[in-house]
Amino acid sequence: MLTSERAARAAVGPGVPRRALLLGASSCLLTGSALAWATGAGPLHTKTPEGRARMDPDAISQAAPGGPLMALTFDDGPDPRYTGDILDALGAQEVRATFFVIGRNAEKYPKLVSRIVAEGHELANHTQDHIWLDTQPRAVVQQQISQAQATIDGYASAAYLRPPRGWTSRAVAEQAAASRLRSIFWSDSFDRYLGLPVQTAVATVAGNARPGSIILCHDGGHLDGPNPQQFDRTSTVAAVPGLIAAVRAQGLRPVTLSELLRG
Structure with a gap:
């Protein structure tokens, strides 16, 4: 994990350029794209639709409008605290x-x-352990995608992959293609508005929705393993009924990704 700028400066002394701080701190281990960012050679992660498209031209962030359809997608589950309630609401x-x-x-x-x-x-693939794929070697990318896919295949076929946080790379794009998976990102994320009251967040997301929109939500909050996390998704659970009603009021119909991409 990267140290703070203050800790890095304490480790290497004053007068060091800010970008070099992360390289000089003895506790900071940088590899791959993180090293590229620290030295100014390139960005750390694909955080924009344009960045994702450069890495994976076949990925989809918004579908071509083929009718009044849009998709609700849920990441990081299943989670017994939230997934069941979201399924009830749907x-x-x-x-x-x-x-x-x-x-x-x-x-x-x-x-x-x-x-x-x-x-x-x-069902769709969100990797085995929710690690940041863009910083991983090809062998790890392959393992993360294929292991999750093997589990999913025990229930249903899956045609889509979403790299955690939307952080992708050429290796991720190539492995997705080799696994016959299409990378799917999003046109809007409910999490962007979690600091707002639920009704305001719902109105904002619904107001942004258009035919072909792909909305990212989360039904999973807890994860063990190499990249553990703990998030409260109660706001998302509370938002789902209102979000459905609001997009329907705009004449949109929420469907699965497969139905959306068929048009």
Whole structure:
């Protein structure tokens, strides 16, 4: 993990250019794209649609409008604290969504994966351990995608991959293609507005939605393993019914990614 600028400066002394601080700190280990960023050779992560498209021209962030369709997608599950409630909300509104599951979580909560499929939703690949693929060697990228895919294949076929955080690389794009997966990103993210009241966040996301929109939400908050995380997704659970109602009020129909991309 990178040290703070203050810690780095303390480690290497004054008068060192800011960019060189991260290289000089003895506790800071930089490899691959992180080294490129620290030395000014390039960006650390693909954080924009343009950056993702440069790495993976076949990836999709927004579908071509082929009717009044848009997609709700959920990442990081399954999670027994939130996934069931989100499935309840989707079922009450007769909406089908796409769930980008983490292989580690799918192995831990098979009943939730079975329920996702049984209720007509779509499974997709969000890697085995939710690590940042763009900083990994090809062998690790292949393992992260294929191991998760093997678990998902036990329930249903999956055609899509979402690299965690949207951080991708040429190696990720090539491995996705080799695995016959299409990389899917998003046109808007509910998480961008989590600092707002739920109703305001819902109105903002729905107001931004257009035919072909792909909205990123999260049903998973907890993850063990090499990249552990703990997030509260109660705001997302509370938002789902209102978000569905709001996009429908604009004449849009939420569908799975496969239905959206068929037009």
